[in-house]
Amino acid sequence: MVQVLIADDEAMVRAGVRAILARDAAIEVVAEAADGHEAVEAVRRHRPAVALLDIQMPGLDGIAACARIHRDLPGTAVVMLTTFGEDEFIDRALREGASGFLLKADDPRELLTGVHAVAAGGAYLSPRVAARVVAGLRDGRSRGGLPPRRPVERLTERERDVLALVGAGLSNAEIAGRLMVVEATVKAHVSAVLGKLGARNRVEAAIVAYEAGLTGP
Incomplete structure (x- = not known):
């Protein structure tokens, strides 16, 4: 069973993500959080295999929370789940130790695939995010710390x-x-x-x- 934490400041979004994850009998949502501080504490308490973090949350944002989890609780893989696909956010998330990056507009099946991939020790970028990364490499642009x-x-x-x-x-x-x-x-x-x-x-x-x-x- 893959245990998952969902962190997003919008209750409707958390409910939607939970509903998608509930389609997979091998995934269990063990906690929810409304901001980055709550997310870090929930990871510390429940030690889930995967933490799904929104980027823009009050108090401590998702990328800062990712950095703390990656540093202090490396047994939990972090997947950024966000509306924003700008290169800056992708670069920052990967630089701070995220194992995956998904857009909220992605096909729900990408969420299930990504959770299983990072829980198994892999990494996962949704196709649209991967396309941006590859395009940056082809253009020879610096990938901000990568x-x-x-x-x-x-x-x-x-x-x-x-x-x-x-x-x-x-x-x-x-x-x-x-x-x-x-x-x-x-x-x-x-x-x-x-x-x-x-x-x-x-x-x-x-x-x-x-x-x-x-x-x-």
């Missing part, structure tokens, strides 16, 4: 394989199955890859994989 074109030569052959599969959006379990190794070995490889590349999370690693030509957009 890792620049970093050489992957320092990686071993196996680590390059793992990076390519991370870039393809696979979870640790899926990578383990593809490479025919145990999941603990994949976790060790992923940690080594992040460290060598200086990437903060799997989303940044996926961007490096794309820039290095290890995976397609």
